[in-house]
Amino acid sequence: MKKLQLVSAMTFAFGALTLSNATNAAVVGASSNTSHVQIAASEVNGGPHTSGLAGISIEATGLGTEVDFQGLTAYSPADTNGVNQLNYAYDSEEAPATHASLGVFNFAQVGTSDVWFGEWSKTGDNTATSHTVYYSGANADTSVPTSGTATYAVVGINNYDGTAASLLNGTFTADFGAATLTGGMSNSSLTKGVNIGTANINSDASVTGSNAYGAFNGTTVTGGTVSAQFYNGQADLAGLVDFAGTQYDTAFGGSKD
Structure with a gap:
């Protein structure tokens, strides 16, 4: 890693x-x-x-x-x-x-x-x-609510080639009461996708996880490390998933629905 x-x-x-x-x-x-x-x-x-x-x-x-x-x-x-x-x-x-x-x-x-x-x-x-x-x-949050949920429409970048089909799209759900962030994203042809597993929402508004997984052109990858952050009063979210192979690493970002 x-x-x-x-x-x-x-x-x-x-x-x-x-x-x-x-x-x-x-x-x-x-x-x-x-x-x-x-x-x-x-x-x-x-x-x-x-x-x-x-x-x-x-x-x-x-x-x-x-x-x-x-x-x-x-x-x-x-x-x-x-x-x-x-x-x-x-x-x-x-x-x-x-x-x-x-x-x-x-x-x-x-x-x-x-x-x-x-x-x-x-x-x-x-x-x-x-x-x-x-x-x-900028304007990173330093705390998060202790109750309630929010969903985020996210876009993922992995080996972008200039086409919409190479982007990943999905929804992440923040459960602030349970302090978890979950969800997945995939490209339109379903040839690649990433699920962040169950990541932890920390009290300082950062997100960490270690059980992300994905599939890329038939190859399954597991054990991805998640790092993310809430911004602008939880209006925005950005992060990354780091797998063992560089070709599978994916960045993501999105705003609250």
């Missing part, structure tokens, strides 16, 4: 012109492999980028210096399926000189919130060891 790290951006970033010196405690997220992708509040100001937002850093540019997802959308607006694609591994000549060979990003926004989820790899090959899924969001 790859390293899974939940992070809350509560540090100061110092620098001249390009870095913020503000504390950004509300940005929370996770990466399925922190040697390739790290999540924290964005630190970079300049061009389309703004500090203090949900951010990401990758090994090609130096881990630990996050840029905001909102700024990244300037390079690739969302497609008709709501996914932003940055293909700088294959089309680096189309990128600004400072953005060449950054790898392949597929990420999506949860509603209109500063909450994002997606996948990254060096080449766009989800079987490569660099394939990493992640989520990052």
